Amino acid sequence: MPKDYKDTLNLPQTDFAMKANLAEKEPQLLKFWQDNKIYEELQEKNLREGKGKFILHDGPPYANGHIHIGHALNKILKDIIVKYHSMNGNYSPFIPGWDCHGLPIELQVDKSLGKEKESIDILRKRQLCRDYAEKFINIQREEFIRLGVFGYWDTPYITMSNEYEATIVREFLTFVKKGYVYRGKKPVYWCPSCVTALADAEVEYAEKESPSIFVAFEIIDKDKIPIKDAPVYMVIWTTTPWTLPANLALAVHPEFTYVGLKSSKGIIIIVKEAVKNIKDKIEIEETPIFEIKGAHLEGIRAQHPFIDRVSRVVTADFVETGEGSGIVHIAPGHGMEDYEVGLKKGFEIYAPVDEKGRFTKEVPYFAGQNIFSANKEIISLLNEKGLLLWEGKITHSYPHCWRCKKPIIFRATTQWFISMSHDNLRGRALEEIDKVRWIPSWGRDRIYSMVERRPDWCLSRQRSWGVPITLFLCQNCEHIIVDEELFEKIISLVEKEGSDVWFKINIHDLLTDFSCPKCGSKEFRKEMDILDVWFDSGVSHAAVLDRDPKMSWPADMYLEGSDQHRGWFQSSLIASIGSKEKAPYRIVLTHGFTVDGQGRKMSKSLGNVISPQEIIKINGADIVRLWVSAEDYRDDIKLSKEILSRLTEAYRKIRNTLRYLLGNLYDYDGGDYSSQLLEIDKWAMHRLQKLIRRVKRAYEEFEFHQVFHAVYNFCVTDMSAFYLDILKDRLYTFKRESPERRAAQWVLYKIANSLIKLMAPIISFTAEEAWRHLPFTKEKSVFLSAFPQIEEKYIDEELENRWNKLIEIRDEVNKALEIKRQEKFIGNSLEAKIILYVNKTVKEFLMGYSDFLPTLFIVSQVELKEEEKLEADFKVSVQKAEGEKCQRCWNYSPMVGKLPERDLCPRCYHVIES
């Protein structure tokens, strides 16, 4: 029985467990961060040292529901950036925010109120909404913290706080003072039965039977048409005859070809493609009398079928040939597309329908009638006039009120707007867009074309849960009261009491002795509409960045999903230009959306939702964080069970590499052994520098998946499979204090120290845990330590080239060894001796490494033999190693058995002896 020499070896020792057990450990690390205020300390230190700032301004999630994986992705991306910049000495205060007002919360509260919602006092209802938002802020705050996201969680910005609401009112009134705000009409969903406006979310689509009619409009201007001697009609199709009294125009597609056809009523004009359809309904001769392009019809006047009014032909791209006649009846007050045509062509936004769905008195024949029941009479009137070409029924999907389930209508109502054209707001917004860096770069085009085309910003909502439009109007002439002193009073009231105050104040308390500057009236009314919530979040730059002098304006970065090109990025831009003339951000970074393994969106109905809470419970928050870093966020981001299990394996590899490094530092003395490095140590140092450079560049460019891949590959390829494997012999068998072993430890320390920091912004929990196991650290948290810097003196490209050659030869040796292993000729590679047949060039190169080659190949002996007639530069032959196996280092040597300690090789013998 050979003697056991295991105790004489320097085997790795560490308490840094192989099993991560993150679900248990992470909460403890969180507590450590919180108790010691690590993040606060880091920011204060950076602020003191004054190196620089990097302000990432948080976009507020909506305070409703638990966080989902998209929230996690967004906040972790932000956190990675904040941590990286903080570790580089930049002051990076992260002030999280929440969006609190708005319909979804109000609807939740309505639901819980049941019938009471009809009678409840507005202030009471607003209090319930406030409580609701508060509850979810607290829930989400804990969930974000659990992900390891650093920030000022105790002092977030909340859009329903008094201070924030005062900012909203101040910014809004600035727009008013500068003349951007006007009142105008716009069609909104309207329920005539509930007598209220409805939001998109309150609309349900259901099947409904409607009339389907073709109506003729007689053309007045015939100069553009080749027929002068007979009546000519434009034919429209509609399923809402009640909108005909509001008809102001007829739309044709500019590119389509229209034809004139003979019918029993005279000549009718429809789009060419519709002839086939219509010949079943209207008696016509199919051969056209003339053809005319839509564009040429523009401007022609036609007679309204039963009202003494002219309807003008306009062109519009949305006109289709599918159903109908290719000519669309336009009532700008009763449809979205109609409205836009109306705006563009300057028509009145005309809707002669009252809030209960009855025609107003200005409508001849039908004044006071319910619009739906009037349909029938309108049709008979058309028939009487000889202008009804066809009548039928259609069952189609039609919007209904979700409360009373009755059909709803589009009805133009008075709303508040910010004008995009006032003071060239749109043009200035577009100019600012070009001064911002958009990542990815196509973000610029996306938001640019949106801003270029967007209509005026409709600011008003007929709701309760929001910041009121704090304006007074003259009861007599509708004049909007703009008064600096009054505005200041309102702002300071809101600052003190919150925007609830608007619903409490008495008009005459604020407007004492005030008379309308326009008509002199002394009677005013309070506007009761509230502001669009996008205005709330749009002014966050003013509420957050201006609030604290330590911050700076504009923000260095906004970072949200790409849906925010239409949302927050745009509302923030417009809000900011209105008051500050500039974009509120320098860089805007967008990420994609989380999808499943097949690239489909996550949804309850597909059953492919994975929640962050679930991953945290099973794998730990660091796995969520690793996932965020591993994926290229610019595209859609996939998440599946398979991806998670791959990531868990990758995590284990990184963790184990770290563990091995730490394990071999258990007896390191902290000394500087840089002068004792072997060439392979210099190679390792060189590779480390390149890794640091690569990783830093990736962080700077916000390409975190490069960080992950670089670090992971370094761990797997450079470390585990090469350097660390080769180092084992030196670390284990050399004398503890030998310079060679100490040199290796010095390198391992450098690598461990750097790796932990390089990964800290990503796998923060693991990095912090590892930091505690790394000896000779003075900072109590890895985040208080400085990010690794490149040590240029260790960069040596020539050395790397030489080692690439050595590695190439090593690969060939491995192939030869593998063949012998499969043949069962050897097992462990130390059982082998390698004969390298080499040409002169290779021999000269390898002679310098002859002593090192066995170590490099992890074999017992290597012999070089020069041979001229080789096909390649070298050839590998594997033989059995000479001598016996040393029981201590497991290398084979002819000297084993010839020393006093009969089981040892000379090298081990010397170690044992001293």
Added chain:
RNA sequence: GGGCCUAUAGCUCAGUAGGUUAGAGCGCACCCCUGAUAAGGGUGAGGUGGUUGGUUCGAUUCCAACUAGGCCCA
């Protein structure tokens, strides 16, 4: 229906300013080790570069259409 975006091995990512056999790591298969051990090492097999056209002497790389998917609108 419109605007923008994406499509490279089972997975996550590289790459080619158009030019010989498209790379990495993981996973997988097989083998070794048992002094990183619910670890470690080695070798190997995997890709019609979404599809179809076009430009070109030559396209994964440029263009177009289509398909699938995503975001935003309608």
